[in-house]
Amino acid sequence: MISKIKNAKDLARTLSSLRGKGKKIVFTNGCFDILHVGHVDYLSKARRLGDVLVVGLNTDSSVKKVKGEGRPINKELDRAKVLAALSSVDYVTLFGEPTPEKLIMKLKPDLLVKGGDWKVKDIVGGDFVTKNGGKVKNIPFIKGYSTTSIIERSACR
Numbered sequence: 001m002i003s004k005i006k007n008a009k010d011l012a013r014t015l016s017s018l019r020g021k022g023k024k025i026v027f028t029n030g031c032f033d034i035l036h037v038g039h040v041d042y043l044s045k046a047r048r049l050g051d052v053l054v055v056g057l058n059t060d061s062s063v064k065k066v067k068g069e070g071r072p073i074n075k076e077l078d079r080a081k082v083l084a085a086l087s088s089v090d091y092v093t094l095f096g097e098p099t100p101e102k103l104i105m106k107l108k109p110d111l112l113v114k115g116g117d118w119k120v121k122d123i124v125g126g127d128f129v130t131k132n133g134g135k136v137k138n139i140p141f142i143k144g145y146s147t148t149s150i151i152e153r154s155a156c157r
Helices: 007-018 036-047 060-067 076-084 101-107 124-130 146-153
Strands: 023-032 052-059 091-095 112-117 133-138
Touching: 007 023, 007 052, 007 091, 007 101, 023 036, 023 076, 023 101, 036 052, 036 133, 052 060, 052 076, 052 101, 076 091, 101 124, 112 124, 124 133
Parallel strands: 023 052, 023 112, 052 091, 112 133
Antiparallel strands: none
């Protein structure tokens, strides 16, 4: 499981080698703070779109900037280990910026995917991917599942 967690530099080398063998690289990103069935379904669908699924995971400081105080609930290494334990996920790499744009430029995925709440034209890094011959796609979420709603429900109990 730990071997699936790589820094961006090492992962870029690994992906370059896999791409050279004809493998299609799929990239997605997120906080994945409290993993739930919606995440698992989404990642499974993303994996079926290519040969290798890479998850860019926001660091703790990045999650705090994006989601606010009190987040993340789970620490970055714990979140990375949980994602790496999924059979649909081939690699996990952390990024500390509010968006994964620099990471996407370094990894050069063939397909960039985000959840259905994102319009394809608004997906960060999409321009770079398409200019380099790749594609951008959104995958519909399962309704009723979000980390924020889980946190809100649990706070009421």
